[in-house]
Amino acid sequence: MYAQLVETGQSEGTEQELEFQAKIDRGVRIEANDWMPEGYRKTLIRQIGQHAHSEIVGQLPEGNWITRAPSLQRKAILLAKVQDEAGHGLYLYCAAETLGISRDEMTAQLLSGKAKYSSIFNYPTLTWADMGAVGWLVDGAAIMNQVPLQRCSYGPYSRAMIRICKEESFHQRQGFDIMRQLCQGTDDQKAMAQDALNRWWWPSLMMFGPSDKDSVHSEQSMKWGIKQNTNDELRQKFVDQTVPQAEWLGLTVPDPELKWNEEKGGYDFGEPDWSEFFEVIKGNGPCNRDRLEARNKAWDDGEWFRDGLTAHAEKQQQHNIAAE
Amino acid sequence: MSKEWPLWEIFIRGQHGLSHRHVGSLHAPDAEMALKNARDVYTRRNEGVSIWVVESNKITAFDPDAAEHNFAAPKSKVYRHPTFFDIPEDVGAM
Ligand SMILES: [Fe+2]
Ligand SMILES: [Fe+2]
Ligand SMILES: [Fe+2]
Numbered sequence: 001m002y003a004q005l006v007e008t009g010q011s012e013g014t015e016q017e018l019e020f021q022a023k024i025d026r027g028v029r030i031e032a033n034d035w036m037p038e039g040y041r042k043t044l045i046r047q048i049g050q051h052a053h054s055e056i057v058g059q060l061p062e063g064n065w066i067t068r069a070p071s072l073q074r075k076a077i078l079l080a081k082v083q084d085e086a087g088h089g090l091y092l093y094c095a096a097e098t099l100g101i102s103r104d105e106m107t108a109q110l111l112s113g114k115a116k117y118s119s120i121f122n123y124p125t126l127t128w129a130d131m132g133a134v135g136w137l138v139d140g141a142a143i144m145n146q147v148p149l150q151r152c153s154y155g156p157y158s159r160a161m162i163r164i165c166k167e168e169s170f171h172q173r174q175g176f177d178i179m180r181q182l183c184q185g186t187d188d189q190k191a192m193a194q195d196a197l198n199r200w201w202w203p204s205l206m207m208f209g210p211s212d213k214d215s216v217h218s219e220q221s222m223k224w225g226i227k228q229n230t231n232d233e234l235r236q237k238f239v240d241q242t243v244p245q246a247e248w249l250g251l252t253v254p255d256p257e258l259k260w261n262e263e264k265g266g267y268d269f270g271e272p273d274w275s276e277f278f279e280v281i282k283g284n285g286p287c288n289r290d291r292l293e294a295r296n297k298a299w300d301d302g303e304w305f306r307d308g309l310t311a312h313a314e315k316q317q318q319h320n321i322a323a324e
Numbered sequence: 325m326s327k328e329w330p331l332w333e334i335f336i337r338g339q340h341g342l343s344h345r346h347v348g349s350l351h352a353p354d355a356e357m358a359l360k361n362a363r364d365v366y367t368r369r370n371e372g373v374s375i376w377v378v379e380s381n382k383i384t385a386f387d388p389d390a391a392e393h394n395f396a397a398p399k400s401k402v403y404r405h406p407t408f409f410d411i412p413e414d415v416g417a418m
Pocket of ligand 3: 085139142168171
C-alpha cells in the first residue's frame with residue numbers, strides 16, 4: 001500500500017520476545033520506550049518511513065494541477081488537500097523518529113533512492129479528471145488500508161493513523177465530487193472521467209501490494225500486529241466498495257473479468273499486471289525519475305532557507321542570553 | 325529563606341494506546357521529584373500508565389488575546405470538512 005513489500009526480520013523466540021508477543025496478543029499497545037525485538041523496530045521504521053515518503057511524494061502528482069484547476073474553489077480545495085498530505089508526512093516522520101531514526105536520515109534515504117514509496121505516485125496526472133480519479137481511487141484505497149492501521153500495535157503509529165484517517169475522508173469525497181461533476185457534464189467531460197478511471201484503476205489495485213501467495217513478509221507483520229489484513233483481503237474490499245460507485249457515475253471499470261459472485265458476496269476480478277508493479281517499484285515506472293528529481297530539487301533549493309531559519313534561531317538565543 | 329520550587333506541568337497517559345493529556349501542575353525541586361509527586365497526586369485511583377513532566381516555563385504558547393487572529397484562517401476553509409461535499413446516500417460509504 002503506502003508501504004509495499006516491507007521486509008521483516010524473524011523472531012528468535014527468547015523469553016523477552018515471548019513476553020512481547022503475549023503483550024501484542026492481548027492487544028496492549030507498544031510505546032517508544034518499551035522493549036521490542038530489533039526486527040519489530042526495523043520493520044516499523046521501514047514501514048512508517050515508506051508511508052511518510054509516500055505522503056510527501058504523493059503531493060507531486062496533485063500539485064501538478066493546482067495552478068490549472070478549473071475554478072478558484074477547486075483550486076482552494078486541491079491546495080488544502082495537498083497541504084494535508086504534507087501534514088500526514090510530518091505526523092509519520094515523527095512517529096518513525098520515536099524508534100530511533102532521525103528525520104534527516106529518512107530524508108536522505110528518500111533522496112538517494114534507497115527508501116521506497118508507494119508505486120502509485122509514479123504515474124502521471126495527465127488531465128483534470130485525474131484529480132478526481134486520484135482522490136476517489138487512490139485516497140479511497142489508502143483509507144481502506146489506513147483504517148485498520150489505527151489498531152496497529154505500535155502506539156505512535158496508531159495515533160498518527162487516527163489523525164490521518166479523520167482528515168482523509170475529505171480527500172476521497174472531493175475526488176468523487178470532481179468525477180461526479182464531469183460525469184454529469186458534456187460527453188467530452190464524461191469521456192475524460194472514463195479515461196482517468198481507465199488509467200488509474202489497475203495502479204490503484206496494485207497499491208495493496210502483491211497477492212498474498214507472493215507476499216513473503218506479511219505473516220510476521222500480522223503476528224506483530226503491524227498489519228491487520230492481508231493484501232488480497234483489502235483489495236477485495238476496495239473492489240467491492242468501488243465498483244458500485246463507478247456504476248453510479250455511469251463509468252465502466254476497465255476489467256473484462258469483473259463479475260459479481262453471489263456465492264462469495266463480492267466481485268471476481270482480473271489480476272493486475274504484476275510485472276508492471278515490480279518494474280515501478282524497481283524505479284522504472286513512468287515518473288520515478290521525475291519524482292526523485294523534484295524532491296531533490298526541493299531539498300536543495302530549500303537549503304538557504306533552512307540555514308537562514310537556523311541562523312535566526314541561534315541569533316535569538318544569543319540575544320536572550322545577553323539580555324539575562 | 326529557602327528557594328521557591330519551580331512549577332511543572334503534568335501529562336498522563338490514561339490507558340495504553342492513548343496520548344498523554346495535560347491533567348494539571350505541581351511544584352517540585354527537580355524532574356524526578358515532580359514525577360514522584362505527580363504519581364502520588366494524580367494517579368491515586370489508577371488514572372494512568374505513564375506520566376510526563378515538563379517545567380512550566382519551558383512551554384511556549386500564543387498570546388491568548390491574539391487567539392481570534394491566530395485561529396481565524398481555517399474558519400473560511402469549510403471545504404476541509406468532509407460534510408462540505410454532498411455525496412448521495414446511494415453511493416455508499418465514503
Ligand atoms: Fe494520501
Ligand atoms: Fe494522506
Ligand atoms: Fe489523502
